[in-house]
Amino acid sequence: MTLPTDKPDGRLDVRTLGSTDALPVAPALGISLDAAQMPRESTLVTHRILLISALAVILGAVAAWVAQLLMLLINLITDICFYGRVSDVLGPHANQGSFVLSPADNHLGAWVILLPAIGGLAAGVMARWGSRAIQGHGIPEAMEQILTNESKIPARITWLKPLSAAFTIGTGGPFGAEGPIISTGGALGSLIGQLLRVTANERKVLLAAGAAAGMAAVFGAPLAALVLAVELLLFELRPRSLIPVALATVTAVGVRYATYGAAPVFPMPDVAEPGGWALATYVVVGGIVGFASVWVTKAVYGVEDLFEKVPVHWMWWPALGALVAGVIGWIEPRTLGVGYDNIDALVQGHFGVTMLFTFGTLKFVSWVISLGSGTSGGTLAPLFMIGGSLGALLGSGVGEVLPWFHVDIRIAALVGMAAIFAGSSRAFLTAIVFSFETTRQAACLLPLLGGCTAAYLISALLMRNTIMTEKIARRG
Structure with missing residues (x-):
C-alpha cells in the first residue's frame, strides 16, 4: 500500500491520516513515530x-x-x-x-x-x-x-x-x-x-x-x-x-x-459449535443472502423512483405507501409495527417453512413500498426479518436434503439477518458484532464471520452504492 505524502519534505501528516487508506496510528507506535520524524499529537489524549x-x-x-x-x-x-x-x-x-x-x-x-x-x-x-x-x-x-x-x-x-x-x-x-x-x-x-x-x-x-x-x-x-x-x-x-x-x-x-436489566434483546437458546459442513452451509447462506441484499437495495430506490412519477403532491406519498402496508397487515398482522418479537421467533426457530416464506415475502413488499414512499422509519429491524426468514428457509432446506450436515435453523436465521445488513449497508463489522451482542451466542461468531464476508463480497461486486449511500450519491 502506498501512503500519500502531504508535507513538502515527503513526511506524512498524521493529523490527516483519518481521511486516507492508511492504518490508524496507535500510541504503542511512539518509538516508530519518532524514528520516522512523525508527530505524536494525534495519539495523545488532550x-x-x-x-x-x-x-x-x-x-x-x-x-x-x-x-x-x-x-x-x-x-x-x-x-x-x-x-x-x-x-x-x-x-x-x-x-x-x-x-x-x-x-x-x-x-x-x-x-x-x-x-x-x-x-x-x-x-x-x-x-x-x-x-x-x-x-x-x-x-x-x-x-x-x-x-x-x-x-x-x-x-x-x-x-x-x-x-x-x-x-x-x-x-x-x-x-x-x-x-x-x-x-x-x-x-x-x-x-x-x-x-x-x-x-x-x-x-x-x-x-x-x-x-x-x-x-x-x-x-x-x-x-x-x-x-x-x-x-x-x-x-x-x-x-x-x-x-x-x-x-x-x-x-x-x-x-x-x-x-x-441486562438480558439480551433477542434471547437465543444455546447452540453448539458448527461442524465443517454446517459452517460451509452458513457461508453459502450468507452469499445467497448477499444477492438478496442487492435486490432489496435496488427495490427500495426503484420504488422511490416510481413514487416520483405519481401525479400527486409528495406529502401524500407516505399515506399511499402505508395503504399497501395496511392491506398486507390485514393479511399477515405480523408484518405490522417494529416486529422485534418476530426476530425473537426467528432466532428461536419458532417459524415453520410456510411461515418463513409467507412472512418474509410479505414483510419485504410491505417495507419496501412504505419506505420508498418517503416516510420516516428504520431499516435494521425489517432487514433482519427479511434476511432472517431467507436464511432460516435456506437452512431448513439444507437440513431436509442433507441432514448429516447438522445445520441449525436458528444459526442460519441469525446469519441471514447479519448478512443482509452487511451486504446492503457494507457495515461489515457492525453486522457481526451486533448479532453477537444482541444474542450473546459465541458459537455463532464463526458462522457470522463467514456469512457476512460472503454477503459483503457479493454486494461489493454487484452494487456500487449501498442502501445508506445511494441517496447521498443521487443528490450529488
Missing part, C-alpha cells in the same frame, strides 16, 4: 478530548432516555390505535429492554388497513410544514450532514424526527425504531455542538456519539454501536473520536441496564 468526552457522557445519558421515551410513545400510540387502551405501554419485552408492543394481536379486521395510512399522512404533513429532512431511515441523512454540512443538523429535527417516527411505527408502519432513534441521538449531539464553541470535527464526534448512544440504549449493544459509528459516521479510528463515542455508548447502556 484537554479537548477530555472536554468532548465529558459532553459525550452527558449526551449518552440524554440520548438513552430520549430513545426509551420514543419507544414508550410508539407503544402508547400502538396501544390506543390497535387495542383501544393505555394499559400495556411497556409491552411484553420490558424485562429484556426492547419493550415493544406488537400490533399483531389486534381484532380490528379490515379497519386495520386505514391505521398505517393515518400515520403516513401525519408523517407527510410534518415533512411538508416542518422539515423534509425527517423523511428516510435516519442514518443516510446523518451521513449527508457530516459530509456536506459540517455535521450541522437543524434543531427542529430533534423533535420532528422522533414524533413522525412514533406516528408511522405506532400506527403499524413496518419499520424499525432504531433508525429514527439513531437520527434523533445524532441530532441532539449536533445541537450541542452548535450551541457550544467546538470545531467541525468535534461536532461530528458529538453527532456520532449521540447516534451510537441511541442505538446502544435500544439494543444493549455498546460495541456494535461504536463500530457502527466508525463504519458509517466517523470514517476514522483515532482517540479523539473513539474515546467520546465509547463513553457515550457505555453510558447509554448503563441507563438501559438500570431501567430494564
Whole structure:
C-alpha cells in the first residue's frame, strides 16, 4: 500500500491520516513515530478530548432516555390505535429492554388497513410544514450532514424526527425504531455542538456519539454501536473520536441496564459449535443472502423512483405507501409495527417453512413500498426479518436434503439477518458484532464471520452504492 505524502519534505501528516487508506496510528507506535520524524499529537489524549468526552457522557445519558421515551410513545400510540387502551405501554419485552408492543394481536379486521395510512399522512404533513429532512431511515441523512454540512443538523429535527417516527411505527408502519432513534441521538449531539464553541470535527464526534448512544440504549449493544459509528459516521479510528463515542455508548447502556436489566434483546437458546459442513452451509447462506441484499437495495430506490412519477403532491406519498402496508397487515398482522418479537421467533426457530416464506415475502413488499414512499422509519429491524426468514428457509432446506450436515435453523436465521445488513449497508463489522451482542451466542461468531464476508463480497461486486449511500450519491 502506498501512503500519500502531504508535507513538502515527503513526511506524512498524521493529523490527516483519518481521511486516507492508511492504518490508524496507535500510541504503542511512539518509538516508530519518532524514528520516522512523525508527530505524536494525534495519539495523545488532550484537554479537548477530555472536554468532548465529558459532553459525550452527558449526551449518552440524554440520548438513552430520549430513545426509551420514543419507544414508550410508539407503544402508547400502538396501544390506543390497535387495542383501544393505555394499559400495556411497556409491552411484553420490558424485562429484556426492547419493550415493544406488537400490533399483531389486534381484532380490528379490515379497519386495520386505514391505521398505517393515518400515520403516513401525519408523517407527510410534518415533512411538508416542518422539515423534509425527517423523511428516510435516519442514518443516510446523518451521513449527508457530516459530509456536506459540517455535521450541522437543524434543531427542529430533534423533535420532528422522533414524533413522525412514533406516528408511522405506532400506527403499524413496518419499520424499525432504531433508525429514527439513531437520527434523533445524532441530532441532539449536533445541537450541542452548535450551541457550544467546538470545531467541525468535534461536532461530528458529538453527532456520532449521540447516534451510537441511541442505538446502544435500544439494543444493549455498546460495541456494535461504536463500530457502527466508525463504519458509517466517523470514517476514522483515532482517540479523539473513539474515546467520546465509547463513553457515550457505555453510558447509554448503563441507563438501559438500570431501567430494564441486562438480558439480551433477542434471547437465543444455546447452540453448539458448527461442524465443517454446517459452517460451509452458513457461508453459502450468507452469499445467497448477499444477492438478496442487492435486490432489496435496488427495490427500495426503484420504488422511490416510481413514487416520483405519481401525479400527486409528495406529502401524500407516505399515506399511499402505508395503504399497501395496511392491506398486507390485514393479511399477515405480523408484518405490522417494529416486529422485534418476530426476530425473537426467528432466532428461536419458532417459524415453520410456510411461515418463513409467507412472512418474509410479505414483510419485504410491505417495507419496501412504505419506505420508498418517503416516510420516516428504520431499516435494521425489517432487514433482519427479511434476511432472517431467507436464511432460516435456506437452512431448513439444507437440513431436509442433507441432514448429516447438522445445520441449525436458528444459526442460519441469525446469519441471514447479519448478512443482509452487511451486504446492503457494507457495515461489515457492525453486522457481526451486533448479532453477537444482541444474542450473546459465541458459537455463532464463526458462522457470522463467514456469512457476512460472503454477503459483503457479493454486494461489493454487484452494487456500487449501498442502501445508506445511494441517496447521498443521487443528490450529488
